[in-house]
């Protein structure tokens with residue numbers, strides 16, 4: 001999994017930014033980290049927009065990556081609780097699909 | 102101190118008006134505001150609106166107002182900032198006066214939503230998220246963001262779904278006394294707790310409804326009894342995964358901080374508040390971010406009834422977005438309608454002799470926030 005690390009402070013994001021939004025001066029540099037992480041929070045979406053209606057209810061989680069400061073928003077293939085260990089299973093249509101370990 | 106004053110306010114009934122057009126609602130609110138202000142000469146018009154283009158096929162709202170009301174060939178604009186469109190329209194009007202370009206500005210907000218299907222409206226509302234992101238592709242929705250936030254809030258504090266229900270019930274009880282509110286049917290904690298799940302843990306009563314409605318204000322550098330003591334705006338992360346602290350919405354905190362600083366007052370000085378409760382959880386976070394209660398302790402204040410109209414920090418005496426209704430572009434303007442009514446002493450759920458009032462209007466999942474502090478002078 002790719003994350004972007006500021007070269008002048010501890011800011012990290014799953015997506016690149018032109019200038020670091022935290023220190024307002026650093027540039028972000030690409031960093032490869034393991035996809036494993038811990039569920040920081042989650043929701044089960046029962047009322048879905050039309051493009052996801054066929055898979056509702058589904059679970060979206062905010063995952064704290066184990067070896068990075070950054071968090072990533074993912075879809076999980078089963079219900080989860082805060083603290084559950086999860087890892088990347090697949091990338092599909094631009095979405096990170098995770099599963100419980 | 103802006104030295105800009107509110108001279109007139111207008112607002113339509115909020116609710117379902119299949120037989121009324123967007124133009125009809127918009128002009129109705131504007132005419133009320135102009136009459137309330139004594140029909141002054143207007144130098145510019147700013148209209149807050151979010152989805153007139155996408156679900157109603159109607160733009161050029163500013164020019165329509167000027168033309169239909171016979172205001173002359175004055176400059177006008179439609180302002181879009183998702184659910185903060187109304188608050189930003191007001192701020193643009195204030196800045197126009199502060200620049201010296203205008204003396205008097207008509208600010209309005211309108212939305213027409215109930216003619217469209219829920220699926221079409223949901224799709225249109227999703228325009229207020231960053232759609233070119235892995236987060237959107239994962240299926241995160243607008244309410245979903247606040248569901249994720251709520252589950253973490255419960256995890257880190259002693260709060261539970263019951264506290265969100267108490268907050269939603271409080272706003273419903275306020276709406277019962279507001280003749281312009283969308284929902285005036287009494288409910289119970291049990292009904293709120295047992296309602297259909299939208300996005301865990303948020304149920305139907307935790308989410309603001311689709312609403313038709315409009316509101317308008319006349320503001321001017323000429324003096325009146327209602328001074329806009331400060332106007333502030335901030336932006337924040339447009340994606341959940343970019344939040345440094347999930348239980349913080351920096352745009353709310355920063356716009357509040359700037360508004361207090363410009364006004365030379367603090368949260369303890371504010372007598373009555375309108376907050377952007379697009380979801381029950383949003384009001385919970387906002388009462389903390391605006392400094393009314395300690396971080397992660399807002400739920401205690403709700404439990405103690407401190408944010409009821411009878412409490413020491415009355416929040417959403419109008420019924421809020423949850424029960425007064427949320428015609429998106431009109432919301433930020435309708436908040437000011439309620440606060441001016443409070444300062445004039447003739448509001449629904451009138452609080453005792455308020456002097457300072459604060460309105461906070463949020464756009465997106467924390468993308469935009471405006472704060473205005475009003476003062477009775």
Ligand SMILES: [Zn+2]
Nearest residue numbers: 006009020023
């Ligand atoms: Zn940095």
